[in-house]
Amino acid sequence: MLSKFKKHLEEQFSKTLTRKILLAVSGGVDSVVLAHLCRQAGLDIALAHCNFNLRGEESEGDESFVLELADALETEIFIEGFETEAYAAGKKISIQMAARELRYNWFRELRETLQFDYIFTAHHANDNLETVLINLIRGTGLEGLTGIPDVNDCVIRPLLPFSREEIEKYARGQELQWREDSSNASTKYFRNKVRLEVIPTLLEMNPQLLESFAKTRSHLQQSSQLIEDYVSVIFPKVAKQEEYGYSFKVKLLQALPSTKAVMYELFKSFGFTEWEDVHGLLESQPGKIVYSKTHRLIRGREDLLLTVVSPLEDKIYTIKEDEEVVMLPMGTFQFEPAEELEKSDASVIFLDRDKLQFPLTVRKWQQGDYFYPFGMKGKKKISKFFKDEKLSLPQKENCWLLCSGQEIVWVINYRADARFAVEDSTQEILRLSYTP
Amino acid sequence: MLSKFKKHLEEQFSKTLTRKILLAVSGGVDSVVLAHLCRQAGLDIALAHCNFNLRGEESEGDESFVLELADALETEIFIEGFETEAYAAGKKISIQMAARELRYNWFRELRETLQFDYIFTAHHANDNLETVLINLIRGTGLEGLTGIPDVNDCVIRPLLPFSREEIEKYARGQELQWREDSSNASTKYFRNKVRLEVIPTLLEMNPQLLESFAKTRSHLQQSSQLIEDYVSVIFPKVAKQEEYGYSFKVKLLQALPSTKAVMYELFKSFGFTEWEDVHGLLESQPGKIVYSKTHRLIRGREDLLLTVVSPLEDKIYTIKEDEEVVMLPMGTFQFEPAEELEKSDASVIFLDRDKLQFPLTVRKWQQGDYFYPFGMKGKKKISKFFKDEKLSLPQKENCWLLCSGQEIVWVINYRADARFAVEDSTQEILRLSYTP
Structure with a gap:
């Protein structure tokens, strides 16, 4: 088994051979065998063990x-205790989910602080088949049927080609010690049912089940790869990069041979799950929005507009008196004294210094905001101004206001306010330029 | 159920509503229900029943x-008896395979002779789930996991969205009669095991198993469709139509992001199954060949050459004296008397009529064939001639010889033989032209 393991590492994960690896070890036979194999293969490993305090x-x-x-392997070890039940109760998730979150968060933290390159976990072929069957029973897609990925970001599962039987045989052959996990069967209802009832029947029908499954999985991975390749061909054809994210021409999406399936593949990596709604945007009125946890997809006039749900939105930034260059998350402001008005574009305005009330603030617009557009008579609601300027929703949402007290000085990059404009009586002219 | 059935037909198979349908009926509850539903939906059906004479x-x-x-449904019925066991023994296949072949062959025959537009079979959602699980247990790919197709050529399965339970409930509700099939359980070992042992366990884990499976299937069908779309984008980029079939540039195949997976998709519709061998052609010496039942893929210098395995090969065709236009499978020969030699190309030769010995024959070349190439001194082996002319293997294989007795008159479309050439002494000149 050691030589098969080494060969697998060399063929699939040769880059790990000289790197620092954090190995997740529960004490069960799988992780104990993985630790021994890694040590014998000469890998640079440290162990990490989570004590979930669930079994006294x-x-x-x-x-x-x-x-x-x-101690026996002469490796470093990190151990962390968790109050798993409290965490699960606090987040209203299952104990299993909680343990999973706590484990991976801690591993990632360890990895970053201590500069490990990879995390190894001991999932094997039986775990994988169980996962696939559970997915199939619950309902899934191509990805769910390919099961546990061999590599996911920095997490690598080098035992996936090995069966539980092989692993246990190796452990007995090497006279290794390990701990049996007696964790409450009821929390593992699904997996145990699959392991103890479903798989044995399948094995009676095909004693080579795991080998057949490995081939099936490899076929499905190839299918999956082809779809990824296809999407990477389509993406640049239908998507255009914009200041706010991407726009997708509705007509081009509709012209694709399998629009709905392509949209699923295009948008799944942005966290969308409501597929009927996403697809429905093609036929809906402009303004309709579908949200994912991280993004939003907005129906525009002729496009779908994809933007990140911005974490900046409620913030108000301040600009103190006498600052010359102010760098804020949305861009950079530069204040300079000027002798006279020059020709300007949307990114530069000239202000009467004495009319400003410092500190100035920069914030997003809100319903009810109004200003006195320079070059126009009287006041206008920002919402009306945007409408007249035919701004798209993400353009509106990405628009910032420069304010002096409660008054709007500048709809940044669009229009200055007449109240702060330079007049004949102006003593001090301030040139303000903005770079996104 | 009738309204759900009608809706399904209208949405998916609206073209069948006014056509002539042949309905495969065993007498079991599924096909009896399908027949009743079709009749009530006003479809134009006739029944077809196979008696496999397996259960006395x-x-x-x-x-x-x-x-x-x-009689009760007032429809036409066709019944055919088969000697299934003898057929299976003769073809050395299982009884099940034999029954399947006999059934579909007869249906297709009936369909063609009696001008039916479609064949309906009564496969339902449980059959489909069973098929998918059997495929999964045996090892499969994306296609095997999408299960029984709703439409396959002219065969349509309109009951696939319905569960066995729904069908039986409808049958009882309508007080229909049907026959229980007591066929030998041992010949249905796999399917029965899946039906009676595996699926009940899965249903305990997810009572909505069939609904989940329908969603999974639809996702996989979409994935499958995307791959088909992708291949239809790639095909014209890597393949070039040739007289003998297609050529595929090795460099272009190698440059694809997932060469092996693409090659699988490109060549599977030509019947290839030996994937390692097919993929291996990219690295192999020119001349290496991989066969499918219908095609062969040949490694050329810079290409893979795809040709049909020709059923014409061993045939010898004859051309009688005084025929002016002779149409043979490989092309058309036209004989005309000529006054003098004209400028000619590869498709036209001039012969001395008196040197020919009728009937002429047209055949493929064989090892050992030689001729006296016009314009050269002496004789040359055909194989050497092809090599010097740098013909590819399919070009060689598609090459025909025109012979007079044992002597070669013309390597058709390439070179005439000097022995039959027009001389000063020629009495009668024959102009022979060939159009593939």
Whole structure:
């Protein structure tokens, strides 16, 4: 098994051979075998063990066991205890989900602070088949049927080609010690049912089930790859990069041979899940929006507009008196004294210094905001101004206001306010330029 | 159920509503329900029943039953008896495979002779889930996981969205009669095991299993469609139509992002199954060939050459004396008397009529063939001639010889033989032209 393991590493993960690896170890046979194999293959590993404090003395026993294991393997070990039940209750998620979140968060934290290159976990072929069957039973797609990925970001699962049987045989052959996990079967209802009832029946029908499954998985991974390739051909054809994100021409999307399926592939990486709604945007009125956790897709006149849901939105930034260059998240402001008005464009305005009330503020617009557009008589609602200027929703949303007290000085990059304009009586002219 | 059935037909198979349909009926509940539903939906159906003579009296009982059914539904019925066991033994295939072949062959025959537009079969959602699980257990790919197709050429399965439970409930509700199939459980080992052991366990885990599966299937069908779309984008980029089939530039195939997966998709419709060999052609020496049942893929110098495995190859065609226009499978020959030699190209030669010995023959070349190339001194092996002319393997294979007795008159479309050339002494000049 060691030589098969080494060969697999060399073929698939040769870059890991000389790197620093954090190995997730529960104390169970899978992770113990993985630790031994890595050590024998000469990899630079450290162990990481989570104590979820879910099984009292047994959890403590696991912890002592992995300490001894680290000792025997002469590797570093990191151990962290978690209040898993409290965390699960606080976040209203299952114990399993909580343990999973806590584990991966801590691993990632360890990895960043201590500069590990990769995290290894001991998932094997049976885990993978179980996952795929669970996905199939619950309803899934191509991705769900390819199961646990061999590589996911910095997490690598080098035991995926090995069966539980192979792993246990190796452990017995090498006379390794490990801990049996007696965790409450009811929390693992689905997986245990698949493991103990479904898979044995399937194995009676095909004793080579795991080998067949490995081939199936490889075929599905190739199919998946082809779809990825196809989408990377289509993306630049239908999408255009914009200041606010991307726009997608509705007509081009509709002209594709399998519009709905392509839209699923195009938008899934932006976190969208409501596929009927996403697809429905093609036929809906301008202004309709579908949200994902991180993005929003807006129906424009002839486009779908994709923008990040901005975390900046409620913030108000201030600009103090006498600052010359002010760098804020949306862009840079530069104040300079000027002798006279020059020709300007949308990114430069000239102000009467004495009319400004410092500190100035920069904020997003709100319903009800109004200003006195320079070059016009009287006041106008910002919303009306945007409408007349035919701004798209993301353009509106990305628009910032420069304010003096409650008054708007500049709809940044669009129009100055007449109240702060330079007049014959102006003593001091301020030139203000903005770069996004 | 009738309204759901009508809706499904209208949405998916509206073209069938006014056509002539042949409905495969075993006498089991599925096909009986399908027949009733079709009749009530006002479709123009006739029944077709196969008696496989595998269950003695029971088979006879089925036959009488479907006769009565046709009577009650006032539809035409076709019944055919088969010697299934003898057929299976003769072809060395399983009884199930034999029944399947006999059934579909007969249906297609009936369809063609009696001008039916479609064949309906009564496969339902449970059949489909069983098929997918069997495929998964045996090892499969994306296609195997999408299961039984709704439409396959002229065969349509309009009950696929319905569960066995729905169908039986409808049958009981309408007080329909049907026949229970007691066919030998051992020949249906796999399917019965999946139906009676696997699926019940899965249903305990997810009572909505069939609905989830329908969604999974629709996702996989979309993935499958995307791959088809992608391949239809790639095909014209890497393939060039040739007289003998297609050529594929090796460099272009190698430059694709997922060469192996694309090659699988490109060549599977030509019947290839030996994927390692097909992919291996990219790296192999010119001349290497991989065969499918219908095609062959040949490694050329810079291309892969795809040709049909020709059924013409061993045939010898004859051309009688005094025929002016002779149409043969490979092309048309036209004989005309000529006064003098004209300028000619590869498709026209001039012969000394008196040197020919009729009937002439047209055949493929064989190892050992030689001729006296016009314009050269002495004789040359055909194989050497081809090599010197740098012909590709499919070009060689598609090359025909015109012979007079044992002597070669013309390597058609390439070179005439000097022995039959027009001389000063020629009495009668024959102009022979060839159009592929």
